[in-house]
Amino acid sequence: MKDSFKTFLKHTAKDFYNQSVNPPVVRASTIIFKSMQHIRKTQAKAKKNPTGRNFDYGRQGTSTTHILQKILTKLEGSYHVFTTPTGFGSVFLAIFSVVRPGDEIIAADPVYSPTRILTENFLKEFNIKTIFYDPNDLKTLSTSITKKTKLIFVENPGSNTFDFQDLGKIISIAKKNNILTVMDNTWGTPYYLKPIKLGFDMAIVSATKYYSGHSDVMGGSLAVNKKVFSRVKAAEKITGLRLGPDDAYLITRGLRTLDVRLDRHRENAKKVASFLSKNKKIKLLYPFKKNSLNYRMWKKYYSGASGLMGLKIKSKKINSVKKFVNSLKLFGYGYSWGGFESLVLHQEYRETGNRKYMKLARDEHLVRLHIGLEDPKDLISDIKQALKHLK
Ligand SMILES: Cc1ncc(COP(=O)(O)O)c(C=O)c1O
Numbered sequence: 468m469k470d471s472f473k474t475f476l477k478h479t480a481k482d483f484y485n486q487s488v489n490p491p492v493v494r495a496s497t498i499i500f501k502s503m504q505h506i507r508k509t510q511a512k513a514k515k516n517p518t519g520r521n522f523d524y525g526r527q528g529t530s531t532t533h534i535l536q537k538i539l540t541k542l543e544g545s546y547h548v549f550t551t552p553t554g555f556g557s558v559f560l561a562i563f564s565v566v567r568p569g570d571e572i573i574a575a576d577p578v579y580s581p582t583r584i585l586t587e588n589f590l591k592e593f594n595i596k597t598i599f600y601d602p603n604d605l606k607t608l609s610t611s612i613t614k615k616t617k618l619i620f621v622e623n624p625g626s627n628t629f630d631f632q633d634l635g636k637i638i639s640i641a642k643k644n645n646i647l648t649v650m651d652n653t654w655g656t657p658y659y660l661k662p663i664k665l666g667f668d669m670a671i672v673s674a675t676k677y678y679s680g681h682s683d684v685m686g687g688s689l690a691v692n693k694k695v696f697s698r699v700k701a702a703e704k705i706t707g708l709r710l711g712p713d714d715a716y717l718i719t720r721g722l723r724t725l726d727v728r729l730d731r732h733r734e735n736a737k738k739v740a741s742f743l744s745k746n747k748k749i750k751l752l753y754p755f756k757k758n759s760l761n762y763r764m765w766k767k768y769y770s771g772a773s774g775l776m777g778l779k780i781k782s783k784k785i786n787s788v789k790k791f792v793n794s795l796k797l798f799g800y801g802y803s804w805g806g807f808e809s810l811v812l813h814q815e816y817r818e819t820g821n822r823k824y825m826k827l828a829r830d831e832h833l834v835r836l837h838i839g840l841e842d843p844k845d846l847i848s849d850i851k852q853a854l855k856h857l858k
Contacts, residue, residue, distance in 0.1 A: 472542065473726045479538055492716045493529040498522055517700060518547045531712035535719045542722075543670060545663040545690035549703050550710035550718075554653060554673020557687035558582050561649045561669045562618065564702035565695060568594040570617040575602050575632065576824045577625025579651065583821065586620065601824040602630040603760070605637065612644050621667075622651040623660075624765075627814050627833050628825060629752040629777050631764035638666040647695065653677075653805075657690070658729050659771040668695045676805025677773065679721040680728050684714050728807070728840065732774030735846065736838040740776060742847045748857055752777030752833075774838035775804050779831055782857060788832045789813065790856035797841060797849040809839035809846060 500506040506523055513521035518540075520533040528536075532550060539548040551557045562585070566572060574586050576599040586597040596615075600608035602625050619641050624631045634650070641648045649669040650662040656677050662670035672678065674686035687710075691699050703709065710718075740755040753776035754765035765772065782788050792800070798811035814833040827833065838846065 475541065476538070476723050476725065479534070490531060490534050490716070490719070492712050493531045494525075494712050495529050496525040498524060498529075517696075526707055526709060528709055528715075529712050531719075532710055532715040535710070535715045535722075538719065538722055539688050539690065543657045543663055543688075543690035544661050545670070546693045546696055547691055549689045549691070549699060549708075550674070550715060551687040551689065551708045552710055552714070553685045554671065554675050554687035555581055556708045557671045557673070557689040558651065559585065560689055560699065560702060560706065560708050561671060562586070562590070562620070563706065564669075564699040565647050566590075566595055566617050569615065570595055571613055571615040572597040572618045572620055573608060573611050573616055573646075574599055574620040575622050575625060576600060576822050577602055577628050577630055578620065578622045579626045582620070582622065582651070587821065599823055602632045603824070605633060605640070607824075608637065609640055612640075612646065616644070616646050619646055619648045620651075621648065624654055624761075627752075627777055627835060629754075629761070629775075631754060631761045631768075633764055634662075634665055634667075634768050642666070654773055654775055655769055655771075656725070656729065656773070658725055659769045659773070663690050663692055665768070668692050669699070673805075674718045675803060677725060677729060677732075678805075679718050680724065680806060681717075681721060682803065682806030682808065684717040684721075686710050686714050686718050729771065729773060731840050732838060733771050735840065735843040736772065736774045736776060738843040739836070739838050739846055739850065742850065743778065746854065748781050750779040750781070752779055773805075776836050776838065778834045778836065779827075780834060780857065781831055783830045784858045785832065787856055787858035788834070791853050792834060794853035794856050795849055796853075797846055798836065804835075804837035806837075807840045808837075809841060810837040811835065 509521050509523055522528060536548050536550055551560055572586055574597050598611040600611055621637055638648060648667045650667045651671045652662050653673040653676055656672055670690040672688045674688055740751055740753050743749055744751050744755060754762045754772050756762055780788055792811055792813045795811050798809045800811055804810055812835045
């Protein structure tokens with residue numbers, strides 16, 4: 468009998484260590500060998516099996532990071548998963564592995580704003596140009612392809628505006644033109660969508676968010692297929708971008724309840740979305756309204772939705788929007804998301820990045836809500852009282 472992934476998540480430590488339910492945290496810089504021959508033998512094994520657990524130095528990880536990588540490889544259905552000290556480390560590693568001076572990148576217009584800064588500004592200094600495409604009009608992607616294009620960087624859904632793209636179409640355009648693809652899948656995680664299985668070459672998840680789930684650790688994962696594995700492995704080695712064992716342990720612990728938490732985030736978000744959808748001042752940026760393009764694109768590729776949503780609020784009175792945000796009692800004001808708790812963030816215009824295709828009028832405001840694991844009735848009544856300030 469083949470266990471489901473939900474069962475695997477609960478029992479996985481037993482696969483490695485029979486005597487305790489959880490694996491030990493193995494911290495090491497030096498790894499001790501019985502003899503000169505032993506270290507050479509281990510290195511020869513590592514060459515033959517580069518995804519195995521044949522370490523000769525702590526920078527390559529320890530059994531604790533290896534366990535996390537094994538679990539994530541199974542979750543992603545990928546050839547291998549690299550783990551990095553932050554989610555942004557995985558963004559950098561993906562690009563650094565496959566793009567060189569003189570190359571071009573095509574990226575989705577609504578990528579996470581630090582990803583925008585990296586691709587649009589920082590990489591320019593290394594003679595790498597990035598062109599941005601409209602997530603709602605993939606013709607702008609096709610027409611941006613040149614002989615120099617090496618990578619298409621997708622983030623789905625788009626940061627803050629939650630645009631859902633036709634992922635299958637992007638993959639087929641890339642394959643036809645022999646261009647590599649990477650997708651930032653932090654919003655859905657491979658629990659709801661497996662980009663590598665869909666045909667992407669690489670997939671990023673910020674483990675800081677739903678994987679850890681408790682807002683107490685940072686990390687990232689970069690899943691790869693066989694085609695790009697050696698290039699990413701070489702780049703990982705040269706940059707030293709590897710997750711430490713204590714953080715790997717906490718992320719492994721979080722993963723045991725990933726399915727339970729995400730199922731609840733989805734249920735709670737659906738209830739909040741249903742309430743918000745009745746408000747005329749608010750356009751919900753979440754796959755909720757059937758038959759909208761976003762809903763159809765979400766439905767086509769995802770098996771569920773997480774707890775992060777956007778609200779496009781129409782109001783000429785910016786102070787009333789601020790008052791609405793500041794009056795929420797159960798939604799903490801702060802960056803990040805994916806933890807057990809609800810959060811809110813007002814997106815200042817400048818914080819949405821230098822976007823080319825975003826249509827936001829001066830009387831429209833973006834507010835992001837992360838719907839946590841609290842009782843949804845309490846969340847709705849909190850939003851209800853805060854909405855009284857919105858004019
Ligand atoms: C979509 C997305 N990708 C990547 C990151 C970066 O992850 P980290 O904060 O773990 O570096 C974030 C962080 O907010 C994010 O929202």
